[in-house]
Amino acid sequence: MFLRRTAVVHILLFFTAASSSLVAAQNSSCPLDFSILQPFKRPSPDGSTTCQYLLQGLRLVYSHHLRQTGSFSPPLSSASSCWDALQSSISGFLPRFDVRSRCGFQTPWISQGCMNITTRSQFEALIPNSTLSTAVMRCNLSLESNTPCASCTQSLSAFQAYLTGASLGNVSDCTGFSSIYGAAFANRFGPTDKGTAKCLFLLDLASSSGNGSGKKKVVKILVPLLVILLVASGLILWYYLKRKRDFKMRRMKLRQQRDSLEAGTRSRLDSMSESTTLVKFTFEEIKKATNNFSRHNIIGRGGYGNVFKGVLQDGTEVAFKRFKNCSANGDANFAHEVEVIASIRHVNLLALRGYCTATTAYEGHQRIIVCDLVSNGSLHDHLFGDSETHLPWPLRQRIALGMARGLAYLHYGAQPSIIHRDIKASNILLDERFEAKVADFGLAKFNPEGMTHMSTRVAGTMGYVAPEYALYGQLTEKSDVYSFGVVLLELLSGRKAIVTDEEGQPVSVADWAWALVREGQTLDVVEDGMPEKGSPEVLEKYVLIAVLCSHPQLHARPTMDQVVKMLESNEFTVISIPQRPIPLVACREEIDRSVSSSSGSGKLTSPTGYQAFSFGADGSGHH
Incomplete structure (x- = not known):
């Protein structure tokens, strides 16, 4: 009898433990602290x-x-x-x-x-x-x-x-x-x-409550005193300026401001060498590395100056970007570019190695930045250079995705976000693995958090500049999206951003590609003779993404985050493309066709059956 009761107890204990384990497995507690x-x-x-x-x-x-x-x-x-x-x-x-x-x-x-x-x-x-x-x-x-x-x-x-x-x-x-x-x-x-x-x-420790209360008391005492001092200082300054408005004082004030600007810029550059890993090169080191800036060492030219290749004392090959016409105003631009490049680290962005500032008797004021030298040149060299070989599709696909990831990091990974403003094929460099490196942040502009647009001096390259930026000076992240779309079309088609038609009229690659897509000839955008072509579905998806990014209307373009998601997605889906306005250089037939089609839906989807690609529902539910 005793043995039977013991067996029953053991069985009950077994089932109790099993049921408890099952409940625990279904409601596993979180191990994160x-x-x-x-x-x-x-x-x-x-x-x-x-x-x-x-x-x-x-x-x-x-x-x-x-x-x-x-x-x-x-x-x-x-x-x-x-x-x-x-x-x-x-x-x-x-x-x-x-x-x-x-x-x-x-x-x-x-x-x-x-x-x-x-x-x-x-x-x-x-x-x-x-x-x-x-x-x-x-x-x-x-x-x-x-x-x-x-x-x-x-x-x-x-x-x-x-x-x-x-x-x-x-x-x-x-x-x-x-x-x-x-x-x-x-x-x-x-x-x-x-x-x-x-x-x-990027997380800071919170200050203690005791210190906070003490600081509040100090602030309550100091604020009234500071207000009185500010008012008194303002009255004294107003009286002083009223009595001293002659020409001599204005000249002295302008001279003081200029000296202050030069000293401030010099201080910013010197502090950068202490707070970052940048190397401050001497002018003599750079002259020796570039063979005294030999013209045989020039590998690029631009509005800001020339780019030279050179070899450092340790045998490292680097690129030197030498700015021309340097002055006090040029110093501010230079300091801005150095700060921007030095603050960014990403596999698809060109890293800054160092800089140089110097004043010599013969060369004058010098401003130079030193970057890594990539082994495969620029995308422009491969698309429009003297080489007769064509990039195969797998490399073009890698380059497109690398460009998109680099720009997306500038817009959403960097703090604060950065608008490049001069995306073009010559600013996309390729390393030994043909990994894209977005280069030349000389025209980059910080976009303060919370602002929807920025109006500033238009800077960029013809054919790549977004219409709203070129016409109205309206600068947003989607200005870079337009330029990316143009470069992606160049990569797919092998055609330059602007070409001339049979009548000698300029035609943008974006308008040319749109005309083919509108007629259902999407794959005709892809360059003939491209080695190792991908599947028609993938090629068509890339063409439609490029056309969408280069849409002349700002609101129709996706963000770079959305572009990366579309390019990485294995699904052959793309956002429907709104109807485009007529090009700036239009013939009578294009105007008539635009008027006659204005009563339509105004939307275009892929003739092979693409569906609309939507980001609005991402993350809205709990899955």
Whole structure:
């Protein structure tokens, strides 16, 4: 009898444990520790940077999880519970903020990432040991200062050349894996360290409440005093200017302003050499490297000056961009370009190696930047140079995707965003693997966050400049999208941006391609004799994307993020193309055809059955 009761008890215990295991498997708890985000500054409710803060915070949590467990992301079974845990952790300062719906995140993304990499060993198997060792050497110290931070991020950017596969979602995509790994294992202080979090995840520690209250008291005392001082200073300055408006004082003031500008520019350039990894070359070093700026060393010419190739003392081949007509105003432009290039690191953007500033008795004022020398020249050389060989389709496809990724990073990865303004085939350089490098940021312009457009002096190259920019000076990211569309058409067709027809009239490649697409002859845009042609569906998709990007109406063009998604997608889908207005140089037949077709739908889709490609629903639901 006793044995029977014991057996029954054992059976009951077995089924109880089994059912508990089943429930736990179905509701797997989240292994991520979101409490580590508590010490960091929080965004304002419904602010423009809220989603960016949550994305960077998630990546910091991933890095902490990787350091503790060796895994990049939690298991897929815990995706819902991890989102709930994140939601709970922000409820105190973002009470009605639904992370997934407001930021466009889908539920599985929190457990997915780059190229199906889930563990540390899988990641390290893809990266050469020398590259990993360099990252550890440059990152294994405090990153609070600008110099070690810049050196560390530059070494981590080298990982991107080996992370070229597909990413699932945008929570921990391939662009974020370098920082996640670097904070976890390349830096000995770990991702929660103040310097590491600031450098690799752009997160600042919050100040203590006690210090905050003390500062408020000081501010209450100082503000009235400062107001009184400002008013008094303003009255004194007004009285002084009223009494001293003669010509001599104006000349003295102008001279002081000029001296101040020169000193400020010199100070900015000197500080850059201390806070970044840039090398400040001497003018004599550059003269020796370029054989005294020999004309045989010239590899490019432009409105800003000539580009020379040269060899440094260690045998490294580099390119020197020498600016002409330098003056005080030229110094400001030069400082701006150096700052822009030095602040960006991406596999599809040309990196800056150093610069030089000098004044000599014979050459005058000199401004020079030093960049890496790419081995395969520019895209313009391969499309329109003397070579009789044609680029095969696989290389053209790689170049197109590299251009798109580089521009998308300028628009949405750089902080603040950057508009290039001079995208053209000669500014797309190709390395030994024919990886595209977007070059020449001399005309780049910062776009302040929150602004919808910028009006500024029109700069660019004829045939590539967007109509709204050329006619009205309206500059947006979609001005670069238009130029990208023109270069993509050049890449597909082998035709230059502007050619002349049989009657000697100028015709843009965008209008020419649109005419063929409108007549259902999309594949006729593709260059005859292109080696290793891809499938007709893929070629047609690329042509339609190029035509859409080069649409003369700004609102009809996609963003560069959308372009990258379309190019990377394996689905043969594309946004429907709105009807275009007549070209600037139009014949009577084109005008009549435009008028007669104005009563139609005004939309064009692929004759092979493409459907509309929509981004509006991305991330709107919880999957």
